[in-house]
Each structure stands twice: as C-alpha cells, then as structure tokens.
Amino acid sequence: MTVQAWLLDDSPKSRGQAAAGRAYRVTLDLLRNPLAVVGALIIIGLILTAIFAPWIAPESPVGQDLSNRLLPPSAEHWMGTDELGRDIFSRVVYGARITLLIVGLVAVISAPLGLLIGAVSGYFGGWTDRVLMGITDVFLSMPKLILALAFAAALGPGIENAIIAIAITTWPAYARIARAETLTIRNSEFVAATRLLGASHSRLIARHILPLCTSSMIIRVTLDMAGIILTAAGLGFLGLGAQPPLPEWGAMISRGRSFILDQWWVATMPGFAIIIVSLGFCFLGDGLRDVLDPKSEGKS
Amino acid sequence: MIVERQGQIAFAGPVAAILRFVFVVALTFLGLLALTFFIGRVVPIDPVLAIVGDRATAEQYEAARVAMGLDRPLIVQFGSYVLDVLRFDLGMSVSTNRPVAEDLARVFPATLEMATIGIFIGIGLGVPAGVLAAAHQGRWTDQVIRVFALLGYSVPAFWLGLVGLAVFYAGLGWVSGPGRVDIFYDGITPTVTGLLTVDSLLDGDWDVFRSAVSHIILPATILGIFSLAYIARMTRSFMLDQLSQEYITTARVKGVPEWRVIWVHAFGAIRVPLITVIGLSYAGLLEGSVMIETVFSWPGIGNYLTTALFNADMNAVLGATLVIGAVFIVINKVSDVLYRVLDPRSR
Numbered sequence: 001m002t003v004q005a006w007l008l009d010d011s012p013k014s015r016g017q018a019a020a021g022r023a024y025r026v027t028l029d030l031l032r033n034p035l036a037v038v039g040a041l042i043i044i045g046l047i048l049t050a051i052f053a054p055w056i057a058p059e060s061p062v063g064q065d066l067s068n069r070l071l072p073p074s075a076e077h078w079m080g081t082d083e084l085g086r087d088i089f090s091r092v093v094y095g096a097r098i099t100l101l102i103v104g105l106v107a108v109i110s111a112p113l114g115l116l117i118g119a120v121s122g123y124f125g126g127w128t129d130r131v132l133m134g135i136t137d138v139f140l141s142m143p144k145l146i147l148a149l150a151f152a153a154a155l156g157p158g159i160e161n162a163i164i165a166i167a168i169t170t171w172p173a174y175a176r177i178a179r180a181e182t183l184t185i186r187n188s189e190f191v192a193a194t195r196l197l198g199a200s201h202s203r204l205i206a207r208h209i210l211p212l213c214t215s216s217m218i219i220r221v222t223l224d225m226a227g228i229i230l231t232a233a234g235l236g237f238l239g240l241g242a243q244p245p246l247p248e249w250g251a252m253i254s255r256g257r258s259f260i261l262d263q264w265w266v267a268t269m270p271g272f273a274i275i276i277v278s279l280g281f282c283f284l285g286d287g288l289r290d291v292l293d294p295k296s297e298g299k300s
Numbered sequence: 301m302i303v304e305r306q307g308q309i310a311f312a313g314p315v316a317a318i319l320r321f322v323f324v325v326a327l328t329f330l331g332l333l334a335l336t337f338f339i340g341r342v343v344p345i346d347p348v349l350a351i352v353g354d355r356a357t358a359e360q361y362e363a364a365r366v367a368m369g370l371d372r373p374l375i376v377q378f379g380s381y382v383l384d385v386l387r388f389d390l391g392m393s394v395s396t397n398r399p400v401a402e403d404l405a406r407v408f409p410a411t412l413e414m415a416t417i418g419i420f421i422g423i424g425l426g427v428p429a430g431v432l433a434a435a436h437q438g439r440w441t442d443q444v445i446r447v448f449a450l451l452g453y454s455v456p457a458f459w460l461g462l463v464g465l466a467v468f469y470a471g472l473g474w475v476s477g478p479g480r481v482d483i484f485y486d487g488i489t490p491t492v493t494g495l496l497t498v499d500s501l502l503d504g505d506w507d508v509f510r511s512a513v514s515h516i517i518l519p520a521t522i523l524g525i526f527s528l529a530y531i532a533r534m535t536r537s538f539m540l541d542q543l544s545q546e547y548i549t550t551a552r553v554k555g556v557p558e559w560r561v562i563w564v565h566a567f568g569a570i571r572v573p574l575i576t577v578i579g580l581s582y583a584g585l586l587e588g589s590v591m592i593e594t595v596f597s598w599p600g601i602g603n604y605l606t607t608a609l610f611n612a613d614m615n616a617v618l619g620a621t622l623v624i625g626a627v628f629i630v631i632n633k634v635s636d637v638l639y640r641v642l643d644p645r646s647r
Binding site: 275286 | 327328331332334335336339340343344446447450451453454455456457458459462463465466470583584586587590591594595605606609610612614617618621624625628629632
C-alpha cells in the first residue's frame with residue numbers, strides 16, 4: 001500500500017490515519033488555489049526571515065552610522081538608510097521577528113481564551129451563557145482599534161502591553177464562533193453517548209467539543225492575522241507599541257513621517273513589508289475558508 | 301399580547317417590540333460604560349497618575365485622588381461615573397483645560413464630514429465593483445477585484461495617508477496638505493453645521509469652499525478605500541446568491557437583456573441587505589478616521605484621541621472612546637431597524 005493510498009483510505013483504521021488523511025486532502029485542495037499558495041509562501045518566507053534574520057540582514061538593525069544618514073535606496077542599501085544612518089532593509093528583516101512574535105502571542109492568548117469562553121457558554125446555556133455572551137457583546141460593540149488604543153493607553157506603552165491590548169480585543173469574535181459551533185454539537189448523539197458513559201463536563205468540553213470547533217477557528221484566526229498586524233503597526237505608529245530602537249514596522253513608519261516629502265523611502269519601505277505579510281495571511285485565510293468551509297464564502 | 305414560547309413568556313406587538321429594543325440598547329450602553337470605567341479605573345496601576353500625569357505635585361495628586369473618590373467602593377464609583385456621563389460630564393481634559401464633553405462636541409463635526417464623504421466614495425466604487433465581480437464570477441475581473449478588496453484589508457491606513465500626501469500633495473500638487481482649510485481661511489466662516497464644506501457654501505464663500513474641498517478630498521478618499529473593500533466583498537456575495545436563483549434564469553430565458561437582469565432584477569433584491577453593510581462600514585470609518593486624522597492633522601475626534609494619548613490625558617481618551625463606541629452602537633442599531641422596516645419578510 002502506497003503512502004497516498006493509505007492517506008486517502010475511505011475507512012481509516014486509526015484516528016491518526018484519519019487526521020493525516022484529512023490534512024492531506026486539505027493540502028491538496030489548497031495547492032489547487034493559486035492565491036492560497038502565494039499566501040502560504042509569503043508566510044513561510046516571513047517565518048524563515050524571522051529565524052535567519054542575522055544571516056539575511058547585511059547590517060545590525062540598531063547600529064548607527066551618522067555619516068550615512070538618509071541615503072536613498074542603492075545597491076549597498078537596498079531600502080536606503082534612516083535618520084540615524086541605519087540600514088532600513090536590515091531593520092525590516094529584523095522587524096519580521098517582532099511581527100511574528102506579536103501575531104503569534106496574540107493568537108496563542110486570544111484563540112484559546114475565546115474558544116473556552118464560547119464553548120462553556122454554549123455548553124451550559126442559561127445564565128452562564130447570558131452573562132458570558134453579554135460581556136462578549138460589549139467588547140464586540142466597540143471598534144477594535146479604539147478599544148486596543150484605550151487599553152494600551154491605560155496599560156502604558158510597550159510591546160507586551162500592546163500584545164495584551166490586542167488580545168483583549170480579539171477574543172470576543174472567537175467566543176461567538178465557538179459558541180455557535182458548540183450549540184450545534186451540544187445536542188448531538190455522540191455527546192449524549194459520552195455523557196452516558198460518565199464523562200465529566202470538563203472532559204466533554206475539552207475532548208469532544210473543542211476539537212470540533214478548531215477548523216472554523218483556524219480560518220478565523222488566519223483571516224484576523226492581517227487585522228492584528230495592522231492594529232499592532234497602528235499602535236507602533238502612535239508610539240504605544242514597540243519602543244525604539246526596536247525595529248517594529250509601524251514605529252519605523254512613524255519615524256519616517258517627518259521625512260515623507262523628501263526622503264520617502266524611510267516611511268514607505270516598512271509599509272511594503274506590512275502589506276505583503278498581511279496580504280499573505282488574507283490569501284491563505286481566504287483559501288482555507290474556501291477549502292474547509294465552502295458555504296460561508298464572502299461572509300465575514 | 302402575550303404569547304407562550306419555549307416555556308418562556310414573551311411579549312409581542314409593536315409597543316412591546318420597541319420597549320424591548322430600548323431595553324437592549326440601554327443594556328448595551330451600560331455595558332459600554334462598564335468597559336470604559338474598567339479601562340479607566342481598574343486597568344491602570346495608578347488611575348490618579350493616569351489622570352493628573354506624572355508632572356503633578358503631591359498636593360495635586362491628593363486633591364485628584366479625593367476628587368475622583370477613589371477611596372469609595374468600586375460599585376459606588378461606577379454608579380457616580382454613570383450619573384456623570386448621563387449629565388454629559390466626562391471630566392476635564394488636562395491638555396486643553398476644558399471639559400472633555402465640550403471638546404468632543406467641537407471636534408466631532410470634522411470627523412462626521414470626512415466619514416460621510418468617505419462612505420459615499422466607498423459606496424460609489426465598492427457597489428459597482430462587487431456587482432461586476434459577481435457578474436464575472438471566476439474570471440479575471442473577479443480575481444482582480446478580489447485582490448484589490450484583500451489589499452483594502454492589508455494596507456495600513458496611516459501608511460496610505462503618508463504615501464498619498466507624498467504623491468498627490470508634494471509630488472503632483474493636485475490637493476492641499478494636512479489640516480482642514482488653508483491657514484488664512486481658518487476661522488472666518490461662521491459655524492452653522494460644523495461641516496466646513498457646508499458652512500462655507502451657506503456663507504457663499506467660494507474660496508473657502510474650494511480650499512476645504514481640496515483639503516478633504518484626499519483623506520476622505522483614503523478613508524473610503526477602506527470601506528470599499530468590505531462593501532465590494534459583501535455586494536459580490538449577495539449578488540452571487542441572487543444570480544443563482546431561478547427567477548434570474550426565468551428572466552434570462554424570457555430574453556431580458558443581461559444588464560437589466562443584473563442591475564434591475566438581481567440588484568433590486570439586494571438593496572435592503574446592502575443597507576446593513578453600508579451602516580456597518582460607516583461605523584467602521586469612525587475607527588479608520590483615527591489613523592487618517594492623525595496623519596492629516598485633521599481636527600476631528602480621532603486626532604483628539606491620539607493627541608490625548610500622547611499627553612496621557614486619560615479623561616479625554618476615555619471620553620473619546622465612549623463617544624466613538626456610542627456612535628458605533630447607534631449606527632448598528634439604526635441599520636438593524638432600517639433593515640427590519642424595509643424588508644417585508646422580517647416583519
């Protein structure tokens with residue numbers, strides 16, 4: 001039996017085989033979607049850039065060289081230099097690490113939080129549901145960026161606080177999705193069967209309900225990544241996110257603001273990095289949705 | 301009338317529906333107040349310092365602490381906060397030395413003006429783009445529009461604003477730079493509506509009007525681009541739903557011209573759901589305006605908010621947050637109600 005036949009087997013012998021088979025089919029479908037492939041390549045590129053930043057960047061991201069201030073893009077400095085003579089290309093490359101750190105931590109904090117709150121809310125119903133969803137709706141009734149700004153202002157500037165502020169504004173959407181999924185699963189027969197076997201509430205939620213919410217959650221988180229990157233860059237631009245001399249893309253654009261009319265490259269170059277990475281997540285998220293959840297196309 | 305539903309007693313009829321609606325809106329506002337209270341009084345490690353700033357003396361600090369009533373239990377503090385807000389008392393701004401509510405009333409029209417022009421640009425470009433994409437589903441037009449719509453989700457607003465300034469103001473000289481009007485026209489137009497383009501027309505002053513338009517067109521267009529993405533995407537999705545219906549096939553079989561099928565038959569059916577989408581986008585523009593206003597030094601609520609952030613002026617930050625949140629909720633509810641009134645199926 002070839003590996004492919006094992007993967008595409010209609011009656012898998014084990015959970016592992018079923019999961020691997022599904023992953024294989026999703027990958028095949030994704031590969032047929034050109035935008036999703038481009039998106040995946042961009043994100044792989046971002047991750048590789050972040051890992052190998054010291055080898056890719058020709059110069060240090062913080063090394064100043066005041067004799068080479070504000071040089072236009074050239075063979076030596078692909079993206080020119082900034083007001084302290086730092087090589088912008090090197091800073092953009094190191095900035096990939098910060099961007100990856102922010103989106104990674106926001107996803108790791110907010111997705112499980114939203115998932116848990118939504119699943120608990122949908123599973124127990126009644127007053128638990130009303131209170132938890134009431135809180136969720138209050139957060140959802142506010143524009144995300146404004147809420148993140150207010151939280152970041154209250155917490156004080158800094159990259160950790162920016163991450164917390166963004167995570168606080170991101171979880172409610174996930175809670176809503178997880179609740180909707182839980183409501184459709186809650187009354188299904190396999191849940192009743194597991195309950196009859198004596199499974200506790202926490203086991204039911206953790207082992208049987210949460211895993212079924214993950215696919216819609218993955219789509220939503222991927223689609224949200226672009227928004228998270230933009231919010232983080234916005235906070236950086238306003239001076240509430242990563243602090244100098246960290247090469248955060250939004251903060252770099254903010255530094256270039258005063259030179260926009262004469263030395264346009266200082267502000268524009270980091271912007272291209274933001275656009276490319278956000279687009280990558282959008283493309284991949286769109287493709288994932290087409291593959292995993294074809295019915296919901298266009299609804300966000 | 302009282303009807304029994306799922307074991308619960310629910311009220312029906314128009315009066316009860318309105319009462320229930322008012323109750324839900326009131327509850328949402330209370331939630332919003334709880335959230336801003338939480339951000340202002342609970343999240344900061346030292347709320348007093350957040351209000352008076354770190355340059356305050358020990359006496360000022362103590363005075364502020366007592367004035368804010370921080371020695372009282374949280375729930376009492378929250379109660380007095382709600383009462384203050386109901387009396388339109390949002391506290392004093394430490395940077396402008398004026399009541400925050402007064403400041404907000406002064407800056408809000410500028411934001412309203414820009415967002416309104418922005419939403420018209422967004423509708424004018426987004427709806428045709430969405431219809432076109434649906435009519436050409438799967439073909440290159442559709443793909444191009446899809447990529448453009450995704451670009452709208454991926455380009456930072458503040459970056460596009462800076463690039464727009466560099467290209468259209470500094471480079472081509474087509475539009476005016478930051479600010480609302482050329483400096484020598486500033487303050488000569490009597491305030492009637494607070495919308496400078498309207499006020500200058502009412503005043504009959506064409507020079508001010510031209511200057512105001514030339515200042516607003518770039519930021520409003522950039523703002524509109526951000527609503528365009530969402531509007532185009534939703535229009536496409538609604539149109540695809542309609543175009544796959546049987547009445548469209550019937551119309552085509554009858555020999556109705558294709559443009560009529562698309563623009564009269566299918567588009568006619570999606571106008572009502574589009575209203576909700578446009579309402580949501582309009583509310584979303586308030587959010588986008590924060591970044592755009594900062595870049596263009598536009599004297600609106602977004603610029604007020606970011607200026608307050610720089611000065612650690614927490615009363616102003618919370619006041620602006622509260623007002624934006626309240627407008628957001630109101631627009632959402634209004635588009636909700638409009639949908640119900642206009643769509644006979646939901647009655």
